[in-house]
Amino acid sequence: MTGYERVMRTFKREPVDTMPFFSGMGMVLLPAIKKLGYKFPEIHADAEKIAKSGVESARMFNLDSVVIPYDMCWESEALGNKVSYYEGSEDILYPTIPHKNWETLDQVNITQEDIETIMTKGRMPLIPKAIKMVKELAPDKALGCWQLGPFTMCGQTIELDKVLKGVFKEKKRIEEILDKFTDMIIEIGKALQAAGADFITLREMGAGADLLSPRTFKEIIQPRMIRIMDAWKSPKVFHLCGATDPIIGMMNECHADALSVDIKNNLLESRKKLGNDVLIFGNYDVFKLPCKAETTVEEAIQGIKTNIDGQVDAVWPGCDLWPDIKEENFRAMEQTCREYGKKPSPALGRI
Amino acid sequence: MRKKDEIIEDLKQTVINYDEEGCKKASQEYADAGYPALEGIMDGLAAGMQVVGELYEKNEYFVPEVLMCADALYAGLAILRPLVPKAAGGSKSQVVIGSIQGDVHDIGKNLVKMMFDVAGWEVYDLGRDVPLENFVKEQMRTDSEVVAMSAMMTTTMLGMKKVIKMIKEKNPNVMIMLGGAPVTKDVAKLFGADGYAESAGNAVAEGIKMIARLREYEAAKKAK
Numbered sequence: 001m002t003g004y005e006r007v008m009r010t011f012k013r014e015p016v017d018t019m020p021f022f023s024g025m026g027m028v029l030l031p032a033i034k035k036l037g038y039k040f041p042e043i044h045a046d047a048e049k050i051a052k053s054g055v056e057s058a059r060m061f062n063l064d065s066v067v068i069p070y071d072m073c074w075e076s077e078a079l080g081n082k083v084s085y086y087e088g089s090e091d092i093l094y095p096t097i098p099h100k101n102w103e104t105l106d107q108v109n110i111t112q113e114d115i116e117t118i119m120t121k122g123r124m125p126l127i128p129k130a131i132k133m134v135k136e137l138a139p140d141k142a143l144g145c146w147q148l149g150p151f152t153m154c155g156q157t158i159e160l161d162k163v164l165k166g167v168f169k170e171k172k173r174i175e176e177i178l179d180k181f182t183d184m185i186i187e188i189g190k191a192l193q194a195a196g197a198d199f200i201t202l203r204e205m206g207a208g209a210d211l212l213s214p215r216t217f218k219e220i221i222q223p224r225m226i227r228i229m230d231a232w233k234s235p236k237v238f239h240l241c242g243a244t245d246p247i248i249g250m251m252n253e254c255h256a257d258a259l260s261v262d263i264k265n266n267l268l269e270s271r272k273k274l275g276n277d278v279l280i281f282g283n284y285d286v287f288k289l290p291c292k293a294e295t296t297v298e299e300a301i302q303g304i305k306t307n308i309d310g311q312v313d314a315v316w317p318g319c320d321l322w323p324d325i326k327e328e329n330f331r332a333m334e335q336t337c338r339e340y341g342k343k344p345s346p347a348l349g350r351i
Numbered sequence: 352m353r354k355k356d357e358i359i360e361d362l363k364q365t366v367i368n369y370d371e372e373g374c375k376k377a378s379q380e381y382a383d384a385g386y387p388a389l390e391g392i393m394d395g396l397a398a399g400m401q402v403v404g405e406l407y408e409k410n411e412y413f414v415p416e417v418l419m420c421a422d423a424l425y426a427g428l429a430i431l432r433p434l435v436p437k438a439a440g441g442s443k444s445q446v447v448i449g450s451i452q453g454d455v456h457d458i459g460k461n462l463v464k465m466m467f468d469v470a471g472w473e474v475y476d477l478g479r480d481v482p483l484e485n486f487v488k489e490q491m492r493t494d495s496e497v498v499a500m501s502a503m504m505t506t507t508m509l510g511m512k513k514v515i516k517m518i519k520e521k522n523p524n525v526m527i528m529l530g531g532a533p534v535t536k537d538v539a540k541l542f543g544a545d546g547y548a549e550s551a552g553n554a555v556a557e558g559i560k561m562i563a564r565l566r567e568y569e570a571a572k573k574a575k
Contacts, residue, residue, distance in 0.1 A: 084480075086453065091483075093453035094506050098480055161458050164415040165422075210532075213413045242532060246410070287505055287533065294541065319505055319533075 001351075003064030004198070007142035010279065010314060011199060011235035011257050015349035019308060019315055019341020021334050022065035024144040024201030024237050024260065026320030030092065031327055032056035040092050040323065041085045044071050047126040051133035058141050061327075062334050065142040065198075066134050069127055070320075071095040072148060075184065076156040078121035079114065092323050102158045105166050105173050110180040118184055119191045128195035135196045145197040146239075147189055149204025150181035150224050151212075160206065167216055175220065182224045186231040199235040201260065202228060208242025210264075217247050222254060229255040237281065241319060249273055262318035267310030276346035281316035283307055289333060290325040300329040304336040313345040355386045362395025362427055367402050369419035371426045378427035388434035389471075396427045397469045418458065421465055428468060435471065445495040447486060449477030451510045456503035459530045459548065463499055472497075483510050487517045490525060499528040508533045512542045519543060 001009075001017045009016050033040060033053050043049045054068040073083045073095045080101055086093040102108050118124060127145070134143050148156065154163050154177055166174040189200050206212075207221045229236055238256035240247070248270045251259050258279035261270065267283050274280065288295055289303040304315055315337040344350045358381045365374035374396075381391045403420045406412035412420075446467050450457045457479040467474045475493055477485055490498050498518055502508040511529055518525050529539050530548040539547035 089452070091452070091510060092506070094504075096453060096455045096480060098455055160456060161418050161461070164458075165418050167415050168419060209410075209413075211414045213410075216413070216415075287508070287538065291509075292541070322505055322509070324509075 002140040003058070003062075004140055004142045007064050008198065008235070010348060013279070013347060015344075015351045017351050018338045019345065020064050020313075021315045021337040021341075022063050022142065022144070023067055023316050023321065024065065024146055024199060025067065025203065025239065025317065026070045026094075026146075027057060027063065027065075027067040027317075028053050028070050028323055029057040029061065029321065029325055029330075030323040031325070032060050033323065035060070041087045041089070041095075044069070044085060044095050045123055045126070047129035047133060050126065050130040051137060054130075055134055055138045055141070058138065061330050063141070065144045066138055067144040067146070068130050068134060069145075072152075072156060073097050074123055074127070075118065075148070075153055075188065076100070078118050078124050079110070079157055081157065097156060100157055100159060105158065105162060105170055105177065108158060108177050108180075110177070110184065115180070115184045115187055118187060124188075128191060131192065131195040131197055142198045143196060144199050144201060145192045146201040146203055147185050147192075147228075149202055149207065149221070149228075150178045150185060151221055152204055152206040153181050153185065154178060155206050163206075164211070167212070167220060171220075178220065178224055182227055185228055189228065189232045189236075193233050199237065199257075200232060201237040201239050202256070203239045203241075205239075205241040208240050208244060208264075209246045210243040214246050214250065217250055222250055225254040225256075239282070245269060252278055258313070260316060265318075267307075267312060271311040271346060279313045279347045281312055281314045282318050283310060283312065284315065284317055284333075286317045286319050286321055290330045291322045293326070295326070295329060297328050297332045300326075301332050301336045304333045305340050308337070308340050308345075311346050313348045315341065352384055353380065355381075355384070355390075358384065358386070359391060359395040359398075362391055363399035363402070366396055366399025366420050366423045366427070367406075369416060369423050371419075371423045374423040374427040375430065378430040382430055382434055388431045391431050392428065392435070392469060396424045396431070400424055400465075400469070414458070417462065421462060424465065424469070432468070432471075444497075445473040445475065445493050446497040446499055447475045447477065447489045447493060447495045448499040449481035449486060449501075450479035451500050451502045451507050451514070452480055452482050453507040453510065454502045454504060454531075455480050456531075457501070459503070460499070460501040463501070463528070463530060463548065467497075467499075483514050483517070486514045487521065490518055491521065495525070497526045497528060499530070501530040502533065503531050505533040508538065511544075515543045 006016045006020050010020050043053045050068050054066045058066045071094050076097050077083045081097045083095045084098050085095050235257045237258045237260050238254050239260035241262050244261045244265045252274050260282040263285050265283055284307045289300045361377040448464050450460050500511050515527050527544045528546045529544045534547050
């Protein structure tokens, strides 16, 4: 079974040969970048480099999916903000938006034209181009793309503290802005799917229960998640960072095909709450298992066994994979996933 | 004129209820009455923030509420801090604080900074997206006792390890505080840090606990 088949069957709840090992979030790995002779800052603004580094990362470590793009600044840049690529830095630094043009909620101005033409602005045209390249280079892998949720994307265009306080102080205005971002995210997701993305992950990273109350999640976040998910084709995954235990039930009401959680989630409790029909991914520690210098191969293997024992339906990281992985750990994690994951998972049978 | 304790209670409650205007008003009333400013800060504003930290830990308050409480506290602090006599709140202790390079988030950093402000420390705020070597340079320049760094993403957290190594090599006595969503106790220990806070709200609770530790530290320093 190819990675593509395994992933697509997973989303359809059709039996697979073994546990999928993949992600729908940032997954570009340094050994692959080095092999291609690229430098980290240069892989974010060149369709060919995006496609090749994504494919090579998946190939080197037998991942079932390729995931592009990598940074969180695309849409903010398309709306007029300047991106820092840290070109002179020796360290691995993801692009950021050092200064946001909109300083207050009143200044936010997203027009219908902005929404309709977003795929033509900034680096956005590179994504469909890279998607097509990946489909040609790796037809045996599932291609995942991701989008930030409206609340998190809002925090990429206005300072996050203003957005958070706005939830209380200027709720109506915040909701108007979130609706604009929701429309934009729907358009982008449709464009990614039209270009060939096999699945999309919606990442509302700034809306976990350690940042916002479950009540705010219900009132402000959930309706927009549902609107986005309903507008996109399947398969689609909903990911939240941070504390998700108090809101996992509400996450499951957002019409996604699978849920993804980070290390703070109590997997067994989530499974108990959601039952065996829901696809649950995530939770493994992206620093401790594949990156931490002191983590032995045996500890990495045990980490994946614990993750599988937590009743996930795929071994999928709790967040972006950090590029500078320890190769021996990550290879052992993939092999453990395949061997230890031969038995069925709660929502997914085996051939 | 109202009694000192009544106004102090107002200072506390206005912080808890994120009532920025109310806090300004109470602080001005307290200042006009000539009551000791440091007591108003510590027993009113900081005590209110302590309750906010507890409400956060009990999941009754979340980050938006904490941020609004912080705004109220700062409104009061702006009025009361200049009135603290140098000898009373005049700690010479200093801290270098910033968000690590690659990270443009600074909510947690600003909340921890607030705690140092409350405690009367000299704060050298490097801002966010701070190149690693700048932490080292600023610590050396100011001879600060504490360096506090935050990272909101795993992708930037690893830079902290390098900074700690560079600082500790030059000055092993510097206390290092780490904060941010990806920073666990395990990571803080592994990186050689002396303290950590895992989230913005948690930073408040940890910061409040730190005030006590910092005061002990200052007392020990004065005793030397």
